[in-house]
Amino acid sequence: MSDPGNKNGIHINADQAGQDRIPPRIVVVGGGFAGLEVAKALGKVDIGVTILDRHNHHLFQPLLYQVATAALSAPDIAEPIRKILSRYRSVQVIFGDVVAIQTSSRQLLLADGSAVPFDLLVLATGSRPSYFGRDDWATVAPGLKSIEDARTIRSRLLLAFEHAERTSDPAEQRRLMTIAIIGGGPTGVELAGSIAELSRYTLARDFRNIQPEKTRILLIEASDRPLPGFAPELSEYALRRLRRLGVEVMTGRRVDAIEPHQVSIAGDLIPVGLTLWAAGVSASPLAAQLGVELERGGRVKVAPDHQVVGCPGIFALGDVALFIDESGNPLPGLAQVAKQQGIHLGRALANQIQNGEELPSFVYKSRGNTAIVGRHAAVFETGRLKLKGWFAWVAWAMIHVYLLVGFQHRVQVSIQWLWRYLTYERGARLIAEERDAPLR
Structure with a gap:
């Protein structure tokens, strides 16, 4: 029977005699920062939890652009979920793809036809690229959310240079060596700077x-400046650094059309060899399965304790959740936000189950917002503190190394960054099997 004294809407079952409490079946969907932290917090106190993901690895998305531009390899920023959670004996890992959430019967339906029951559900499935209703652009302008995306971008990028090397037509060479990046936020800026360094320093020695x-x-941005989420002086610094690298920054202009060989920007047709999408994201489509009204970006609104409004016992974290802070602003889709939310909810659920405590409200503590613009150049902002240049780059590196899962990854990435800094070399210049990319 349910616990009538629980004000949070969480039900803890009891046996027929009413003596022993039976812990609820807790299922976490998503092995990102938020989902892992929930599982680890519950595992530390030996509370049973099942974590389910359609990938067998945790991915450090903030460094995906470095895989896409051949600076790092995929194993440098990915770690098997089972390995991460192997020390927690009460945590079960299921490799599977959730296709439906049945809130009435409290179960998840998987792509293989099986079902996973739950009493408490934590939805932490992240986000995907949003093309603002033009999903047909996805095939010719890939976004960057998975290892597969990064490998696709890397292959198409390197293939553009390979095809340009083989053609004797100067116009075709110019087209193939023209790369358009849609979106001037952190991902777009980091991609632009990294591709500029790859082409100008690394590849310059390799072709004849x-x-x-x-x-x-x-770099095409609809607003009036790159990095619109940062202070204007930091955006201005990023603009200067990008232009020093040779990047053409086009602000205040929107994309009309994207085709395999060209893009239309505010009516101007520009022949391109590759187009990349960094203009927006939307929540995982699983959010719509909850049957509640979706907010901007497909996210679900959550209460201060992370329960989905209108769905007791179902929680949403990270990019899939719209969490309004004490200032009335939605929290950004950052790794540090998801990590803090996961730690908070995991500990809160443990205290709820073990001691009957009410779930406390979550308070986000910003560790700063940062973006890298190129070699030893970055911007960093937290409160009144604003850094740019080499000091901001060091802060960026420290934050990202700290957030990496696994000591060996921190060491590997640190060594590779140091080697690349000294030599400009990039060793992950491998072309995957996709040879029919829309380049020729």
Whole structure:
């Protein structure tokens, strides 16, 4: 029977004699920062929890752009979920793809036809690229949310140079060596800076018939400045650094159309060899399965304790949740937000189950917002503190190394960054099997 004294809407079952409490079946969907922290917090106190993901690995998404631009390899930023949670004997890991959430019968339906029951559900499934109703653009302008996305971008990027090397047509060479990046937020800025360094420093030594250092890189942003979420002076610094790298920053202009060989920007047709999408994201489509009204970006509104409004016992964390802070502002979709939410909810659920405590409200403590603009250049902002240049780059590196899961990854990535800093070399320049990319 349910616990009538529970004000949070969480039900803890009891046996027929009413003596022993039976812990609820807790299921976490998503092995990202938020989901892992919930599982670890419950596992530390030996509370049973099942974590379910359609990938067998945890992915450090903030460094995906470095995989896409051949600076790191995929194993450098990914770790098997089972390995991460192996020390917690009460945590079960299921490799599977959730296709439906049945809130009435309290079960998840998987793609293989099986079902996973739950009493408490934590939805931490992240986000995906949003093309603002033009999903047909996805095939010619890939976003960056998974290892597969990063490998696709890396292959298409390197193939553009390979095809340019083989053609004797100067116009075709220029087209193939023109790269358009849609979106001037942190992902777009980091992609632009990294591709500029790849072409101007690393690839410049490798080709004979083309000059990769003359690659034309376009960064297209609809607002009036890159990094619109940062202070204006930091955006101005990023703009100067990008232009110093040769990146053409086009602000105040929107995309009209994206085709395999060209993009239309505010009516201007620009021949391109590759288009990348960094203009927006939307919540995982699983959010719609809850049957509640979706907010902007497909997110579900959550209460201060992270329960989905209108769905007792169902929680949402990270990019899939719309959490309004004490100032009335939605929390950004950052790794540090998801990590803090997961730690908070995991500990709160443990105290609820073990001691009957009410779930406390979550309070986010910002560790700062940062973006890298290129070699030893970055911007960092937290409260009144604003850094740019080398000091901001060090802060960026420290934050990202700290957030990486696994000591060996922190060491590997640190060594590779140091080597790349000294030599400009990038060793992950591998082309995957996708050879029919829309380049020629």
